[in-house]
Amino acid sequence: MKRIVSYVVLAVVSLATLQAGSKPTTLRQALKNDFYIGTALNRGQYLGTDEKAFNLVPKQFSAIVAENCMKSEKLQPREGEFFFDDADKFVAYGQKHKMWITGHTLIWHSQTPRWFFVDSEGKEVSKEVLVERMKKHIHTVVGRYKGKIKGWDVVNEAIEDNGEWRKSKFYKIIGPEFIKLAFQFAHEADPKAELYYNDYSMALEGRRNGVVNMVKDLQSQGVKIHGIGMQGHVGMDYPTIQDFEKSIVTFAGLGVKVMITELDLSALPTPQGNRGANVSDVAAYNEKINPFKNGIPAEAEAAWEKRYMDFFKLFLKHKDKVTRVTLWGVSDKGSWKNNFPVRGRTDYPLLFDRDYNAKKIVQLIIDEASK
Numbered sequence: 001m002k003r004i005v006s007y008v009v010l011a012v013v014s015l016a017t018l019q020a021g022s023k024p025t026t027l028r029q030a031l032k033n034d035f036y037i038g039t040a041l042n043r044g045q046y047l048g049t050d051e052k053a054f055n056l057v058p059k060q061f062s063a064i065v066a067e068n069c070m071k072s073e074k075l076q077p078r079e080g081e082f083f084f085d086d087a088d089k090f091v092a093y094g095q096k097h098k099m100w101i102t103g104h105t106l107i108w109h110s111q112t113p114r115w116f117f118v119d120s121e122g123k124e125v126s127k128e129v130l131v132e133r134m135k136k137h138i139h140t141v142v143g144r145y146k147g148k149i150k151g152w153d154v155v156n157e158a159i160e161d162n163g164e165w166r167k168s169k170f171y172k173i174i175g176p177e178f179i180k181l182a183f184q185f186a187h188e189a190d191p192k193a194e195l196y197y198n199d200y201s202m203a204l205e206g207r208r209n210g211v212v213n214m215v216k217d218l219q220s221q222g223v224k225i226h227g228i229g230m231q232g233h234v235g236m237d238y239p240t241i242q243d244f245e246k247s248i249v250t251f252a253g254l255g256v257k258v259m260i261t262e263l264d265l266s267a268l269p270t271p272q273g274n275r276g277a278n279v280s281d282v283a284a285y286n287e288k289i290n291p292f293k294n295g296i297p298a299e300a301e302a303a304w305e306k307r308y309m310d311f312f313k314l315f316l317k318h319k320d321k322v323t324r325v326t327l328w329g330v331s332d333k334g335s336w337k338n339n340f341p342v343r344g345r346t347d348y349p350l351l352f353d354r355d356y357n358a359k360k361i362v363q364l365i366i367d368e369a370s371k
């Protein structure tokens with residue numbers, strides 16, 4: 001009898017130890033059965049000069065995207081002159097740590113070098129020339145990383161808040177079919193790669209409807225599109241969780257994957273009319289809208305945590321539709337939000353503080369995912 005009791009005690013103790021041992025301690029572990037948890041990386045972070053990030057990222061994240069080094073102005077600064085050094089290292093880093101790598105971004109109105117749209121005399125090029133340049137850029141870049149980069153943001157930010165086409169150079173010179181062509185070129189270059197449309201302010205009704213119409217149109221023509229990226233540059237007062245949810249559900253209803261691709265939650269007041277992520281929409285600085293330059297007060301941080309958790313609860317609720325949640329940066333220090341929409345503020349939008357310490361929010365997310 002005594003022996004049986006001690007066996008039972010032993011079994012209970014071992015089970016408890018096993019359970020304690022298997023308790024996830026990182027975002028990557030905690031979310032592994034739900035969706036990829038990703039981050040955007042800047043140069044020092046994947047090259048290793050920023051040692052803290054270099055070591056922390058593979059532990060906490062299962063997916064990466066380049067914040068800047070794969071944009072066309074970096075990859076093809078002059079016609080026919082490709083620069084792949086940084087992108088190659090970024091991809092090698094992702095492969096080494098078995099992280100899902102997203103290519104960002106092939107066709108975007110911003111950060112496209114000027115030569116793309118003009119001839120040697122500076123005159124705007126014809127539709128034929130621009131289509132040819134798009135094709136060469138996409139074929140070269142996607143072809144180089146075939147089989148390594150498994151998903152591409154093919155077209156970025158082509159639709160306005162009201163659902164109309166953005167009047168970008170691509171649109172003006174080629175017409176809306178530039179989108180279809182970009183997807184076709186990407187598919188030709190790597191038929192196995194997932195192809196995404198990516199945009200901000202996706203919870204707005206106008207943009208949601210515009211994206212739905214565009215995707216349906218592409219699908220009806222047999223164009224391969226596998227996912228919709230909702231960037232997720234959100235604030236304390238926008239958008240509502242309900243509107244965001246409506247977009248997740250509506251997009252998934254098109255039969256494509258949904259990804260949250262550039263998540264950051266600003267803790268700062270939003271200047272009037274600056275709810276998007278259009279890089280040129282900046283507002284003037286004043287002290288009132290930079291309230292936390294010496295640290296975020298506990299109350300403000302608690303409100304920020306609660307709102308972040310509302311979003312993460314939403315993503316977990318829809319984990320059958322959401323395949324990846326990617327933060328737009330690792331630590332507050334490097335976040336673009338310190339300079340957008342107002343230059344020179346001190347913002348707190350990410351999960352790790354300025355010294356790469358995990359904020360309390362990290363544990364809250366781990367707990368929520370482990371429930």
Ligand code: 9MR
Binds near residue numbers: 067110156262277279
């Ligand atoms: O975070 C990026 C920042 O470092 C660049 O200066 C900026 C240039 O346009 O682009 C930022 O990233 C953008 C992303 O590529 C597309 N969606 C909006 C992001 C924030 O502007």
